[in-house]
Amino acid sequence: MSVRSRALALILLLAGVLVGGIVLSAITGQLAITPTEVAGSLLRAIGIDTAWAPTDPIIESTLWVVRFPRIVMALVVGAALAVAGAVMQAIFGNPLAEPGVVGVSSGAALGAATAIVLGASVLGGAGVALFAFLGGLVATLLVYAVSRAGGRTEVVTLLLTGIAVNAIAQAGIAFVLFVADTASREQIVFWQLGSLGGSLWSQVVIVASVTVIGVLLSFALARRYDLLSLGERNARHLGVNVEQLRLVSIVLVALLTGVAVAFTGIIAFVGLVVPHIIRMIIGPAHRGLILASAVGGGALLVLADLMTRTLVSGAELPIGMLTSLVGGPFFFWLLYRQRRRSGGWA
């Protein structure tokens, strides 16, 4: 099978998993809803009345007020994080670069926490997202400026930079918590754990629109990311305006990470695990990688969110904890493998 058809097959498969996850997520919960009721309610929303449509207003409001916004939020946050990871790996020339590991998520979190303390109610949801973007941007620029040498980033440098940036951002968050009043403090602590519960449509709209723009832009730049894997100099020889590409990509990573973190807290390792597995299946060409990462990231978070709601009955696990629980060992395995292959921390 050619690379292109493999990529297409994988994207379709992931889309299938995603749809399955969405349906499963919509029908599962304290209030059991049948798949036909979900379909009926969706059809009614687009103006087609069927016999399937639920008559019970509680079911209707459970779907539209609680479950659908949460599902869409999981979908777009997953897509944003996975694509941010893929773009970051492309510009760092290193498959271990990831917004969570490198500290971009923490930077965004600091920005969002600051916004909450300063009174997010005044700024609204967009204010939190804007602050998260700015925090993420500063962190990305910092990591980028410090950790690259000769167009590439060594694993050690990248991770050490990540530790430093994470430490600074966490200190900042601690300070913000310290000066916050009780209400904001509770809000920040809860939000920091990472949760998709209580997602509002107004927030979903912000995250979704930025994610769609970000994914499309990354896709448009995909060929240039391919050339960038040859090294900055060779990419330039092939006509890539490397400086411009770098700048656009940094903003892109900060936007996607910032908007993903703004309302759901830090959900780490999605940007590491998803692009990596996809690269193993369809190869590193970025057009397929970015699209498949978007769909795969969405599917992963929808399913992960479903698990957080169902693993422990009556309670809800923080999703950030769950992704780190799975992503941490995966990261460890990647490091181990890379170390064995190159005989050191190259």
Place this chain on the structure above:
Amino acid sequence: MSAETGTAVVVARGLRVRRDEREILAEIDLDVRTGEVLALVGPNGAGKSTLLSVLSGDLQPAAGTVELDGRAIGSFRPLELARRRAVLSQANVVSFPFRVIEIVQMGRSPWIRTAELADDQQAVLEAIRATDIEHLLGRRFTTLSGGEQARVSLARVLAQRTPVVFLDEPTAALDLRHQEDVMRLARELAAQGRAVVVVVHDLSLAGAYADRIALLDGGRLDAVGTPTEVMTADRVGRVYGLDVQIHRLGASDRPIVLPLRD
């Protein structure tokens, strides 16, 4: 392709490059002409790769000018430049495990959305054949040996099909046969009317295949001319600090340089 051979496409005047207070290149005047292979030779640290970087527009000289097709090379946008000149650099590390065929196809990227696009397959096929990498196409670049990687990178450069081609030590990692193949390829490119600039260490190889040789010594041009003019036992001995003898095989006037050994 440029119509006439012998036209100066890249013209460098009064080049000077400094790095960390040290003069890397000074007082360099050099023309790169269509239809000829120009070899840059000289001892380690003489400034060959730096000169190549300046001529190809990678590096801005501290003083002096480089013109490509009569226009300052710094005024070209990266894409315009990529359609006029291709560069094989010494470092060819690939960050992700792309397949060999994908790497060669990347050489066509400057021509996306142009009329030349129709030639894509043809260009890629020719480049693959010329560099003898048919058997590697399905492999991952990252799993190849150094010499194989060098040939794949060369194929990528050939696929770019530019009027000017810069090759920085294309023979460094290659076995005897592939060294000859690459130099013969450089000759063929020149025969098609392109300008080829190649950095080589092996003086006999330069002597055998170059139309002109530029001998660098300590950042200055010691001599520029035909192999016979440049390769004298005196000059080579002085520049390299080693006594050599120059041989000629048969009727050929191509010099072969050998160190004097006991």
